[in-house]
Amino acid sequence: MATQQEPASKKQRTQPTYELLYHPQIPGRGEFIRLAFEAKGVSYTDIANEDSKNGYSKVQDICIGDNLGKEGNPPVFSPPALRISGAGPDGNALIISQTPNCLIYLGDKLGLVGSGGEQEKFWVQQLALTALDLNNEVHDTHHPVGVSLYYEDQKEESLRKAKDVRENRLPKFFSYFTRTLKWNAEKAKHRYLVGESLTYADTTVWQVLDGLYFAFPKEMQARQKEFPELLDTFYNSVKEELKAYLESNRRLAYSQGVFRYYPELDRQS
Amino acid sequence: MATQQEPASKKQRTQPTYELLYHPQIPGRGEFIRLAFEAKGVSYTDIANEDSKNGYSKVQDICIGDNLGKEGNPPVFSPPALRISGAGPDGNALIISQTPNCLIYLGDKLGLVGSGGEQEKFWVQQLALTALDLNNEVHDTHHPVGVSLYYEDQKEESLRKAKDVRENRLPKFFSYFTRTLKWNAEKAKHRYLVGESLTYADTTVWQVLDGLYFAFPKEMQARQKEFPELLDTFYNSVKEELKAYLESNRRLAYSQGVFRYYPELDRQS
Numbered sequence: 001m002a003t004q005q006e007p008a009s010k011k012q013r014t015q016p017t018y019e020l021l022y023h024p025q026i027p028g029r030g031e032f033i034r035l036a037f038e039a040k041g042v043s044y045t046d047i048a049n050e051d052s053k054n055g056y057s058k059v060q061d062i063c064i065g066d067n068l069g070k071e072g073n074p075p076v077f078s079p080p081a082l083r084i085s086g087a088g089p090d091g092n093a094l095i096i097s098q099t100p101n102c103l104i105y106l107g108d109k110l111g112l113v114g115s116g117g118e119q120e121k122f123w124v125q126q127l128a129l130t131a132l133d134l135n136n137e138v139h140d141t142h143h144p145v146g147v148s149l150y151y152e153d154q155k156e157e158s159l160r161k162a163k164d165v166r167e168n169r170l171p172k173f174f175s176y177f178t179r180t181l182k183w184n185a186e187k188a189k190h191r192y193l194v195g196e197s198l199t200y201a202d203t204t205v206w207q208v209l210d211g212l213y214f215a216f217p218k219e220m221q222a223r224q225k226e227f228p229e230l231l232d233t234f235y236n237s238v239k240e241e242l243k244a245y246l247e248s249n250r251r252l253a254y255s256q257g258v259f260r261y262y263p264e265l266d267r268q269s
Numbered sequence: 270m271a272t273q274q275e276p277a278s279k280k281q282r283t284q285p286t287y288e289l290l291y292h293p294q295i296p297g298r299g300e301f302i303r304l305a306f307e308a309k310g311v312s313y314t315d316i317a318n319e320d321s322k323n324g325y326s327k328v329q330d331i332c333i334g335d336n337l338g339k340e341g342n343p344p345v346f347s348p349p350a351l352r353i354s355g356a357g358p359d360g361n362a363l364i365i366s367q368t369p370n371c372l373i374y375l376g377d378k379l380g381l382v383g384s385g386g387e388q389e390k391f392w393v394q395q396l397a398l399t400a401l402d403l404n405n406e407v408h409d410t411h412h413p414v415g416v417s418l419y420y421e422d423q424k425e426e427s428l429r430k431a432k433d434v435r436e437n438r439l440p441k442f443f444s445y446f447t448r449t450l451k452w453n454a455e456k457a458k459h460r461y462l463v464g465e466s467l468t469y470a471d472t473t474v475w476q477v478l479d480g481l482y483f484a485f486p487k488e489m490q491a492r493q494k495e496f497p498e499l500l501d502t503f504y505n506s507v508k509e510e511l512k513a514y515l516e517s518n519r520r521l522a523y524s525q526g527v528f529r530y531y532p533e534l535d536r537q538s
Contacts, residue, residue, distance in 0.1 A: 066444065066448065067448070068448050068451050068452045069448070069449075069452045073388075073392075074392050074396075074449045074452045074453070074462075074463070075445060075448045075449055075452060077395075077399045077442075077445045087388070088388055089388065094388055094391075096391045096392070096395055097395050098394070098395040098398040098399060100369065100398060101391055101394045101395045101398055104373070104391075104394065105391055119342075119356070119357055119358065119363055122363075122365045122370055122373075122374055123342070123343050123365070125367070125370045125373065126346075126365055126366050126367040126370045127343075129367040129369060129370055130346045130367060136405070140409070140413075144409075144413045144414055144426065144430070145413055145426060145429045145430050145433060146429065146430065146433035146437070147433075147437075147438075148433065148437050149433070154429075157413065157414060157426045157429070160414045160415065160423075160426070161413070161414050161415065164414060164415035164416075164417065164418070168415070168416075168417050169416075173346075175335065176344060176346045179335065179336070179337050179338070179344045180338075180343045180344055182337050183337045183338045183343045183344060184343070193343075194343070
């Protein structure tokens with residue numbers, strides 16, 4: 001029996017089973033995690049989307065409600081979460097949550113943190129965290145007052161918030177990402193933020209930019225000339241690297257998630 | 270000379286020079302980083318507060334404005350940041366930013382991630398990230414529409430936002446932290462969130478709770494009975510561990526930072 005078990009357990013060690021636990025049918029925060037897998041061609045199970053009958057109830061069982069944690073892991077605050085078979089307590093699955101936390105975990109395992117050792121790892125991390133902050137601010141353009149309220153019930157506040165994000169916050173973030181591209185220009189000619197190859201900082205910043213093109217098309221078009229390194233060179237070259245995935249049916253359309261298109265919130269002229 | 274240099278360079282390796290780059294005179298997001306140092310009794314320089322003449326201009330030089338990074342490091346989006354002498358590019362200082370990123374770095378170096386290996390590290394990380402999300406939501410109770418506007422110019426929106434945070438968000442976060450304490454009860458009797466000793470998840474959650482006591486005293490008093498493990502056992506035992514620091518003059522008073530006391534935003538009865 002030992003000879004039969006050997007290869008199986010070896011296989012499991014080199015190719016763990018990754019499960020993404022997230023809401024079905026929206027890119028949302030799960031998309032940052034999907035992009036990490038897709039950029040490296042590593043297989044994963046997107047439970048709620050792949051098993052339309054029972055998948056989401058498994059996500060809800062682990063991530064939503066008042067449980068004290070599953071399989072020896074602490075409770076999850078909210079999706080997305082990752083479940084990695086065999087990597088957790090007593091040989092159970094490891095369950096971790098929080099988008100940046102999942103990215104940090106995968107960055108190391110999948111090789112998406114550059115080749116510059118510890119320092120590049122922390123620079124990649126801070127860029128991804130900053131992009132996810134921007135993601136939250138964009139979410140708040142249509143939900144400035146309460147996540148539990150409808151957009152229609154906070155539309156006046158949304159108009160003010162969206163104006164502030166478009167006029168003050170986007171240029172601040174875009175300037176920061178652009179300056180980082182310039183800092184790294186010798187290594188990557190504005191194609192990567194850190195080092196000489198794709199990291200999860202790139203995929204995470206890219207996804208926020210892509211969502212912004214959907215949510216604020218006029219604003220983004222107007223900003224294009226101001227930030228060509230970011231919105232032209234970087235955006236298009238990362239898009240090219242992700243092409244196979246973006247053209248697949250696994251890439252979900254934006255709808256009523258973080259990025260929403262309300263014409264009244266976009267630039268008006 | 271070699272015999273004289275030996276101990277000096279050895280000392281530098283075991284005790285690097287940590288500099289905290291942050292705004293002066295407010296606890297703010299810098300406080301999460303201060304608590305990590307203070308909990309372990311590791312010395313650090315709080316530049317803007319310790320050198321009142323030139324300190325803040327050094328912070329601004331590195332963290333604010335349109336630079337392309339300093340000492341070979343990429344640019345910083347905004348404070349807080351950490352500068353660690355000798356740990357960066359070509360023997361220069363390492364400069365990293367983003368509160369959770371600094372905590373992840375220090376968690377490892379200072380021994381604030383428990384003793385349970387990789388899995389505990391990621392659980393500590395997700396708890397700190399969630400507490401910092403709550404910190405952002407609390408900030409938005411007085412700035413829901415725009416960070417660049419005064420509170421007085423968004424007071425109506427603040428009343429709605431604060432109500433949502435108090436009534437819906439606080440119980441959701443408190444329930445999550447409480448369930449984590451219960452999950453870990455066998456190891457820590459509700460005194461630590463992960464493992465058997467203090468981690469930066471504990472200090473980070475604690476700081477947000479402490480700020481909430483300042484900003485929403487009536488709301489917190491009313492919640493006390495609902496979440497005794499969190500607001501009584503955990504809050505007080507972590508406070509006890511931090512006692513020496515909290516009683517020192519290095520602990521700054523809350524004022525006009527993330528946590529502000531506006532009676533009209535608190536529970537009214």
